[in-house]
Amino acid sequence: MAGLFKVAAEAEEDGGLLSDRIRNALTDEIASGALVAGSALEEQQLADRFGASRTPVREALRQLVVSGLVEVRGRRGVVVARMTPERIMDMFETSAEVEAMCVRLATYRMTPLERSRLIELHEGSRAMVEASDVDAYDAFNRVFHECIYSATHNSFMAEQAQDVRARLSAFRRTQLRQGDRIRKSRDEHDAIMQAIAEGDGETASRRMRAHMLNAAAALRRYIEDRVRSVQSPEPDDV
Amino acid sequence: MAGLFKVAAEAEEDGGLLSDRIRNALTDEIASGALVAGSALEEQQLADRFGASRTPVREALRQLVVSGLVEVRGRRGVVVARMTPERIMDMFETSAEVEAMCVRLATYRMTPLERSRLIELHEGSRAMVEASDVDAYDAFNRVFHECIYSATHNSFMAEQAQDVRARLSAFRRTQLRQGDRIRKSRDEHDAIMQAIAEGDGETASRRMRAHMLNAAAALRRYIEDRVRSVQSPEPDDV
DNA sequence: TTATGGGTTTACGTATACACTAATTGACAT
DNA sequence: ATGTCAATTAGTGTATACGTAAACCCATAA
Structure with a gap:
């Protein structure tokens, strides 16, 4: 992969x-x-x-x-690939744990340059939230998380995290359109950034896990709403 | 993957x-x-x-x-695939983090049946250590960790962990032959089992990470010894 | 002696042809 | 009318053939 x-x-x-x-x-x-x-x-x-x-x-x-x-x-x-809701949630949970794992290592290992780059990115996302620009925020989000991956200074781990994340990309964008998820997402990023700034990898890790699980929960609500309105088509079955 | x-x-x-x-x-x-x-x-x-x-x-x-x-x-x-020592260590570190992640979830979610199965396996490994049966212990080790994967009750995470582990299988066996690594490995398993029994996922996770990093360190020593004795052949280069 | 040029060769990348399995459909019997 | 069996067919799995690009080798010249 x-x-x-x-x-x-x-x-x-x-x-x-x-x-x-x-x-x-x-x-x-x-x-x-x-x-x-x-x-x-x-x-x-x-x-x-x-x-x-x-x-x-x-x-x-x-x-x-x-x-x-x-x-x-x-x-x-x-x-x-036929993704059952259970499998999608499994993937989101895995992604949450992987991201938590990465941000923990990244906090301990990132260079000052990498830290400032991350802060710069995070600051730039404020305008996207104000403008409710989902596409721009989605693009920012991708870069933000990739920066954390590379800051682990473990290329293999970065690749693994990237692969898991890529397999969820089809769902992530829909999730961001749920209510005021964008604003909450940035607030959670803010809390993570604070922990990173303090060099507290464990806290950053816990907050990142919660952040990802919140995103998954938002997606679940979004899916359940759609299932309620439209009968599931079941395009192909055994 | x-x-x-x-x-x-x-x-x-x-x-x-x-x-x-x-x-x-x-x-x-x-x-x-x-x-x-x-x-x-x-x-x-x-x-x-x-x-x-x-x-x-x-x-x-x-x-x-x-x-x-x-x-x-x-x-x-x-x-x-040409594995540089750096990449191998990256993979071991990733494996350590993934295993730690799995055992944490597994501790919170495993059923009594899964717990007793794990205890049974762990008890059975004692005889292999006494007999210094590396092959048997290697096989046990694989099943032991796979049981933890499945106990996460997250099939996707289990697959990811399994894939990472499989890619390191070529090195794991050599690592077990290093000194009295087998005995120490089982002692570390013992500490992990204790944390699992107490339902302390965080402790189990930390101990699992240390366990895996110890295995990686044993491999590193083993490799460095071999590099010292034999000039690296560099079979094919750009 | 070394570097460069062209010819040869080897092996990859793609296309096409063949074989075989299994799904589908139609007919026939109950 | 329905169930079952056989024949057809559609699509995968494998083999083979062809084009091409890069590597190798050798000859020649500086």
């Missing part, structure tokens, strides 16, 4: 490997929700869409299987 | 997919150290070895790339 987004982070070079381009495209479409969970991914159909043969499509799908974004169903092809 | 060992955990059925069998075989060979880091993996050569064509071999290699066990080098094929 470590390398899943390494290539995606590189340029959009069309000269890259076809199988990698297909993998990145599918990754984006799944993470963004353009490909809904449970929908079948047919090899020839994807090959036609990307103007390629089945070979690179197959390799892309196999990589997505390992990264957990799609699931194989025997010989019946692959489907976009 | 999540699904990396899901298939490996299944039976050794030869009827399974050829690409999966190849992937599992290569995974085992890399994890066990049979394939040393830095060695090139040629597609046709592997195809001949497994009596298959290049197609399933390529798919297996692509999956190993995502799981981080091998690295691509432009068009020059893939090589077994």
Whole structure:
């Protein structure tokens, strides 16, 4: 999983490997929700869409299987990973624990430069909250957490955290639109920053965990509201 | 990463997919150290070895790339992932934090049945220490930690922990042969079990982290001893 | 002796063809 | 009308073939 987004982070070079381009495209479409969970991914159909043969499509799908974004169903092809509400909550809880783990180490190890960079980012987010700019805050949020990852000075841990976070990106944005979640999110960031400034990694860790779990709870409320209004379609079942 | 060992955990059925069998075989060979880091993996050569064509071999290699066990080098094929000592220590530290995270949740959530199962396992390890049976203790150790993973009652977290642990399996066994590491390892397990029995997840977590970092330190000493005696070969470089 | 250039070769990346499994559909019997 | 069985078909899994790019080697010149 470590390398899943390494290539995606590189340029959009069309000269890259076809199988990698297909993998990145599918990754984006799944993470963004353009490909809904449970929908079948047919090899020839994807090959036609990307103007390629089945070979690179197959390799892309196999990589997505390992990264957990799609699931194989025997010989019946692959489907976009079906996330049950329980599994989504499990992933959010894991993400909360991982973030808590990272911020604890980061607090003890970050350089003054990294600290000032984080403070600068945090200050900049105030305007986004005032403007209720969800997209801007979502982008800031991503950078904010990535800065904490790298401040652990443990590249492997940073990759792991990044992977977990990436797999939740499809849900995070919807969560931010819930009520005044943005404002609360920034307040929680503020409390975390305070603990970091005091060099109290344990407190920063606890606050980060609570912060992430609050985000998960906001998402849960959001989902339950939608389930109440729309009957769940159950697009594909055994 | 999540699904990396899901298939490996299944039976050794030869009827399974050829690409999966190849992937599992290569995974085992890399994890066990049979394939040393830095060695090139040629597609046709592997195809001949497994009596298959290049197609399933390529798919297996692509999956190993995502799981981080091998690295691509432009068009020059893939090589077994080159682990620098720094990266290995990063992985051990991450593993330590992940284990600490798991045992904390597990302490709060495990059922009486899971607790008694863990106690039973721990008791059984005493005889292995007395007999200095490294292989048996290594196998026990794996089950012991997996029980803690599942006791988190968070399947996603359990998978993540399992993946991190699996990627270190090649080093863990050598580490156990260092001095009287086995006896100390069991003593540390004992302290962890005590905290679990008292329902003190925070203490269990701290002790687990220390336990894992001790294992990493033992490995480091072991590696440094070997580096001192043998000049590092540097089998393949840029 | 060393550096550079071109030719050769090897191996990857992709396309296409074939095999085989399993899902689907239709017919027939109950 | 419904259930079951067989035939068809659609789609995956694997093999093979082809194009291309990079590495290697050797010859030649400075």
